[in-house]
Every structure is written in C-alpha cells, then in structure tokens.
Amino acid sequence: MKYDSQLFELIKNEEIAKGIFDWTVKNSNLSSAAKAGQFAHIAVPGKTLRRPISICDADNNTMRLVFQVKGEGTQIMSRQKVGTYVGIIAPLGNGFKIEKDKRYCLIGGGIGVPPMLYTAKQTDNPLVITGFRSKDLVILQEDFINAGAELVLTTDDGTAGVHGFVTDVLKEKINEVDEICACGPIPMLRAISQIAKEFDKPCQVSLEERMGCGVGACLVCACKVRRTNGEEEYLHVCKNGPVFNAEEVVF
C-alpha cells in the first residue's frame, strides 16, 4: 500500500447541504495516486485520533472530501478556514476493483454517496443510484451528470426524485448492469448484497468501521468475513478494505 502523510492546503470549505461540508485540499504529490473507494485519514486539531473520510474526487493537484458533521471531530473540521494546512494520510485502503468493458451500477446511500463520484469517473457509462433520507440532504447530483452517469435519485420520504429506496431501483434495473459497487449504511449494503446474490451479479461493498490508526496496526476496525471454504476470520477494514466482496462479508 503506497501512502504518505503530508500537509494539504485547504482551498475550499463549503456547506453544500445541511451539515454536509465539501472540502478541496491541495497537494501536488499525492492526489493522482488515489483509487476509487480509497480514503484519507485526517488529523483534527485537539484530537488524538484521525478521522477517515472517503476520497470523493482527485486530480493531479487536488483531492475532494465531502463529510457530514457527526461528532466533535467533524464539527472541528467543518470550521477549518481556507488557507489552513491539514495533516492527511492518503490514499489508504483497498478501493473498488474496476474492470474495463463492464457496466457498473454504483450505489451510494447518504454520506456513502461521495466515494461513488470518483468511482463513476473511472467507469464507462455507469448507472448511479443515490439515496437520501430527504431533499435537504441531497448532494452531488450535478457532479454525477457531468461525469457522464445515468443517474437516479431516491429519497425515503419522496421529497425529491423517486419515492423509495435505492434497492427498489436496483431491482428494476439490475439486468442493465454487469456488476454492483455500493457504499452506505449496513442495512442498505446487506439488502443490496442479497439482491446481487439473487440475480447472480458480482457485488463489492465499502464498509465503515470505527478507526484508530488507519493502517492495520491497532485492530480497532475488525470486520468478520467468510471465505469460500466456509471459514470465518476477522480482517481490518482500514488495510484489507474498506471495499470487500459482498459475498464474503458477514453482515
């Protein structure tokens, strides 16, 4: 795993939906090495532990990170001023494995949507299904369209897009794609994995787990997987994941 810890200059910090912030950080050394589904581990002033945030987009000079304020760490991050230098270890983890000549269905639920933008940019004509609780929390729709995706928006309460869950749309459109990649809450990932199995489509899921070191040294982020021979073992979400084959994950 090739990663580095460096200072990135915060060049944009904008609230794009209620409590959801859009950062762009600049560093000419790292961004272009990032793969879809990898994450950045962010140092937060006054906090010992870093906060993991998925890479939403990257080019040669910049990296985009979109996060929702959950607790103190992300609250402090949301107040960082443009021009501040942020300590970031990146890119970390194993991302989505993308093959040429396959059509992907990329599914993001809530704050699991951001990593799907960088993934969409690396796939040809993807079908992207984004799900949010309600209209106030909808993000990144224009970005997906600009990335050339066929885009479907769903909201749980019907205030924007299709009234329903991402899984309702997946069931309707699953025969249009070869493989599924998903990131979001565990119940959503579990439901998507079951549908993928039912329709015999490969499926990769990106898991979120509480993290400490972010590089496989502290064991905080253990997740249970089942191998094809039936044996169960614990792996590190930070080092072996965050992306796993859905079939292997013991939800």
Ligand SMILES: Cc1cc2nc3c(=O)[nH]c(=O)nc-3n(C[C@H](O)[C@H](O)[C@H](O)COP(=O)(O)OP(=O)(O)OC[C@H]3O[C@@H](n4cnc5c(N)ncnc54)[C@H](O)[C@@H]3O)c2cc1C
């Ligand atoms: C691989 C990965 C990618 C992620 N990508 C994003 C993203 O793109 N956008 C986004 O908004 N959020 C993302 N998260 C979740 C984000 O890391 C947590 O919301 C954040 O760490 C919460 O920190 P806090 O101090 O605000 O909350 P607190 O609850 O106060 O955090 C306390 C401690 O728990 C850890 N923690 C709490 N919740 C989580 C969590 N869900 N995952 C990991 N550690 C957690 C914190 O790092 C901290 O050490 C991701 C998590 C992982 C593991």
Ligand code: FES
């Ligand atoms: S966060 Fe330390 S081993 Fe994964």
